[in-house]
Amino acid sequence: MTRTYRRISPVAENYPASSIRKMFNLALDFPDAVKLTVGEPDFNTPEHIKAAGIRAIENDNTRYVANAGIPELRSAIARKYSRRWDRGIGPENVMVSFGAMEALTFALDVTVSPGEEVIIPDPSFPNYMGQVHRLGGVAVSVPVREENDFKLRAEDVRDAVTDRTAAVIINSPSNPLGSVMDRTELEQIAELADERGFTIISDEVYDQMVFDDAVFTSIAEVRPDFDRFLAIGSFSKTYAMTGWRCGFVIGAEDFIAPMSLLQEGLTSSLPGFVQEAAVAAIEGPQTDVDRMVSSYAERREILIDRINAIDGLSVVRPEATFYAFVNVKKWGLSSWELAIALLENHNLATIPGSAFGPAGEGYLRLTFAVSPETINTACDRLEAFAAGR
Structure with missing residues (x-):
């Protein structure tokens, strides 16, 4: 009897890949894209x-x-x-x-x-x-x-x-x-x-x-x-x-x-x-923490106001973190299809809600740990997508 030898373990072979990282890697092919993807402070370490x-x-x-x-x-x-x-x-x-x-x-x-x-x-x-x-x-x-x-x-x-x-x-x-x-x-x-x-x-x-x-x-x-x-x-x-x-x-x-x-x-x-x-x-002093959190709160206001003004989009007001989970169900695309369309046609990188589980389908995760200018540019591109549907 011939024995079959396995090179890769089942754990490694079947490890669930992160769609966050998948989208991050796809966005590398669009160096000029506006990115609302990875959740990372845009401040330097104090x-x-x-x-x-x-x-x-x-x-x-x-x-x-x-x-x-x-x-x-x-x-x-x-x-x-x-x-x-x-x-x-x-x-x-x-x-x-x-x-x-x-x-x-x-x-x-x-x-x-x-x-x-x-x-x-x-x-x-x-x-x-x-x-x-x-x-x-x-x-x-x-x-x-x-x-x-x-x-x-x-x-x-x-x-x-x-x-x-x-x-x-x-x-x-x-x-x-x-x-x-x-x-x-x-x-x-x-x-x-x-x-x-x-x-x-x-x-x-x-x-x-x-x-x-x-x-x-x-x-x-x-x-x-x-x-x-x-x-x-x-x-x-x-x-x-x-x-x-x-x-x-x-x-x-x-x-x-x-x-x-x-x-x-x-x-x-x-x-x-x-x-x-x-x-x-x-x-040490916590003033930098307070300053960062205050800045995220201000940016949240910009994002929430802009998103809720776009036809077909809505968002529950985030109480914390620097993420907004935006409902895109009225646009009629899967969250992955929408994220790809935004990236390829409008140079905007987002994270599909399905990356976070089946219940995330119909949503996009947007980070507001970016500058107000970046938030406004991203929302301009979302508006352009809405206008072209």
Whole structure:
């Protein structure tokens, strides 16, 4: 009998590709395109943070450091979130990671076994699906609907829970939806987690990017004794540090302790000079953060006013992040067809809503982390498309 040898593993061969990155790559063929695609601050990293990183390099902090993160950074994160959440957080509750994506990887690694189910919102960040797939878990999607202001509902999560549910991923503030979950819904999901024994993995990387009177509540705040959570954070969006790749995860010590072993086998440690810069970000002046968030709020107003004035388009007002999830259903094209048409015929790059799950069909995600001039030019091109239909 002839044996067939496989070159590529099924996990790698079937890994779900991100349509965000696919559209990003297509847009490279249109160098003059106006891009409302990748969610990245258009601000530079604040000077005092850069200076701390440079100083750390000059002081030769370029060697291996502790797997879980340098004590100074773990302590700084613990102090910040102890104050914000009004609960005791110590450095033993903090793991420093290569961005929020590695934090998500660790969170899934310590809570989910192959074949177990992970509930994820739909639409949501597509890498959730990929990370569950990589682990050999089963992703179970729960729709998040526009009629509910794009907020995940506890009753929908309850309907999806089974005896195989190991974790529920929530994302508030939400990418791509710009929504903030209501505290009552979080409280009900926390009660359900205690009742059914699953862990809540809460992606909170946009926690400081909230506008107007919207109130963000962390899963860590719902009840002082609730500890079935892993809260994921990042320096990327808040401090315009996307390229520094510094993230973290906070949770009970029995969740966090194994993560340093996983880090040792994966990347060893995040560079010490990056972590020193992160300490400066937390402990230094926050005026740059306030300035950036204020600027995003102003740009949001421009985008929302322009979008809602275009025939056939509508958008729920984002409460947070720097994304708008625009309803394009009246234009009669699939979101991917529309994104391609806008790129090829109007030199405008957007992200189709279907990139975030089946429930995202009929929408485009537009980022307003770009200049007001770019927003207005993009809306001019959307108007031109509407006029030519």
